[in-house]
Amino acid sequence: MSAEAVLFYIFAFFTIASAATVVFARNPINSAVSLVATFFFLAGLYVLLYAHTIAVLQVMVYAGAIMVLFLFVIMLLNLTEMPMEKRKPTLARVGGVVATVVLFGALAVVLNKVSGAPAPLEGSELASYGTLAELGRLIYTEWLLPFEAVSILLLVAMVGAVMVSKAKV
């Protein structure tokens, strides 16, 4: 097995393990911290896919900004004063697990039909694939309109977040 494959299976195992911890941890703080771990392992997987730029953005935006936001909200809310979360009825939980397993089975059967390993990158393709320069060129030429739409979305989200969380609306 090549070093790449070994790294893939290590990252894949820890991604799944920490994602499962997010769902099953009783304390929201534990969930948030294992979500940070999930994002770091996913960034490792992105590097294995030659997506260096997206991996760095993943660490900065997700593990940095979004998770700090989550932890701040958990801190602000003072969870000890909130009613504790009780388990859902057994029927609802079993139904949820069954639905998840069925969906995963269906997806795995379909995705398993995608065959072949990606061709190795060579020469100029290796030098430009997934680099910040190449992504910037694409964003500012072919994908300019979606990029501007996303910037408006972020502006609206920023104003909306301030409005919604004001004391009196």
Added chain:
Amino acid sequence: MVPVSHFLILAAALFCIGMLALLVRRNALIVFMGVELMLNAANLTFLAFARQHGSNVGHVSALFVIAVAAAEAAIGLAIVIAISRNRGTLLIDELRTMKN
């Protein structure tokens, strides 16, 4: 080389774990974390297919998904704060004003 299907099945597993969080948990914060997991699974799928086709367009899509996730997290957490301030609870199935 790791086959692309392994990346895709890993992304499917991640998506299903996120969905499980939506289905079995009541805490609004955990439900949001499940949504983040599902968005990350979508990103992994984009990047795996981009790698297979040797195209950078999948990376641009992943960038947009990250931006949308940031907007979703900001708005969602603001709503969580507003609800907990007005109702004193974070449990999503106690919010049933619309039902009656």
